[in-house]
Amino acid sequence: MKQLALRRADHRPDGTLPLINIVLLLVLAFMIAGTVSVPLPDGFQPLETSDAQPEHADGELVLLTMAADGRVIGDEGDLDKGSVANLLRSDLAKAHGVTIRVDARIPASRVLSLLAAAEDAGVANAVIVTMDRVQ
């Protein structure tokens, strides 16, 4: 009788299966709905607009982030002026464009200088991206 009870216990469905199912679904949701990109710096306050066009990124563009303290951050961390200039002159930047995420508090002159540098380097498609303003 005792052996029978033990055998039944062996055949009972594993209680962790629903957990695995849910976690796998969560993984799928993050993989499909989320975008893997360079994290924003601490305290980043994005520019806000009301009626900007959705950005159609092709996934290979050069992404730059300008923090509130003026740092320019690329895929691999902080960039100095020379590195920014090299990046803007790269074939990747010229072919796919440059997307710039800007902190709203940074002086306009710095952002415009970066845009001018991109234009100067021959980047035809340098855009500033913003977030939708919460009404």
Next chain:
Amino acid sequence: MDALSETIGRRGRARVVLSLTPLIDVVFILLVFFMLVSQFASWRAIDIIPQVSSGVSTSMHQTTIVVTVESADAFLVDGDTYSDVSAAAIAALGLGEQDTSYLVRPGDDVAIQPVVDLVEAMTRAGINNLRVETEGVE
């Protein structure tokens, strides 16, 4: 004989226990990774055309009106200060003539947000020939 082999087969299969623990570990690590690196924010592109202040204007328009951004809620047009940075107020100024180009000039240390707000309001008010002045490459 068939019944015996079936019983042995069943027992043999029942003894193979697949451990789910490594699978759970891997799936959890994947979940944590995607939670940390995923971003759901949808970014939107704005069209800001810089014009280097010392450069020669490529515009074919004869008249250029300079709009200076003084602060978040003040801008200057032809020496007059305005505080309402909305499309309706800008449209009421009577700007937007076809043969006129507009140059938005950020004041010293003015943040980018008020400049973008003004450019957006001017575009909404029907002004398309506008550029934003920059001192050039740093």
